[in-house]
Amino acid sequence: MPEPIDFHFDFSSPYGYLMSERIDALAARFDRKVRWKPMLLGVVYKQLDSQPLPSIPMKGPYSLHDIRRSARHLGIALTIPTPFPVATQHAARAYYWLHGQDCAMARAFAHAVFRAYFVDGRDISSKDVVVALAAAAGADADACARALDDDAVKQRLKDACGEALAAGVFGSPYVVIDGEPFWGVDRLAQIERWLAEGGF
């Protein structure tokens, strides 16, 4: 059985959302599992002295256009939410807390968070929204609300961000196949070829 693929992302990354709608099915065609690894782009950008895409002159406005066009090209529903981007530490903490209980529930929650933000325009920075999405995925709402303030859960996300930085992650989505890194949903064709040919 080949090694799982690592999929690093931030829940407020639109290109990360697009990747989230494709990577599992693509990997499954090559008998691969995918490890989903939410992190906080804010932590990465602070380290790199970078800034969120929408606030970069010229590139920012282009990117909003390109995000919509890339979604249409892939056939994936997407509306740029307002506000955009948002803080995603609650969503990421809930993900890791859920993952400690049930991988499948965590995966369903992650899809639900992405779609809540990029399809339904819900405010995924809100604790209440995060708890509601976790409950809809099958978690206990009160336990989830408590977990979001739990120091061990907070530390779990800090560790995840540190691990992402150590793995070279500087953006979202960032996919790693057997040590080979692919940044951006626009690398899907190369990812497919890499999986099919074992490198090229």
Next chain:
Amino acid sequence: MPEPIDFHFDFSSPYGYLMSERIDALAARFDRKVRWKPMLLGVVYKQLDSQPLPSIPMKGPYSLHDIRRSARHLGIALTIPTPFPVATQHAARAYYWLHGQDCAMARAFAHAVFRAYFVDGRDISSKDVVVALAAAAGADADACARALDDDAVKQRLKDACGEALAAGVFGSPYVVIDGEPFWGVDRLAQIERWLAEGGF
């Protein structure tokens, strides 16, 4: 006859080089001409307070790896030259000077500059190399050498950089089809679909 496509690039941009090897043939399949428009990324980056890709932490090393892999994916010969990147004002000035005489000669020269740098590792920042490449494309070597110091030729490139900024160009390659902008050689599939369907 549909409008020509605009292809903005810097001669020291590896992704620009990859695009230069594909855009004319792709456009021709849809009865389109391509206007090649060299500019100076340094001017753009100064305006945007940005910096060359290789000098950005984490993203820089990744990009050198991605450039090579993208070249293999497209089946185009490429070696990252040393030094990289280099100043390309002489090459760009020679291009516009040649274009004023003969479009086809300018196009042949542009291909030769890209290949001299990214295949043969020649120093395209050198006036001597630029003049030699222009002469090989059919130009008069002495006249080309004089043109590189001509104020009107220098102004032509300044104007081109100003026009690129005004057109929203913030990187290389930057392709515009009927007002629709595409940044990056990784947008080739979207460019092809846009040309085939007239938008999507």
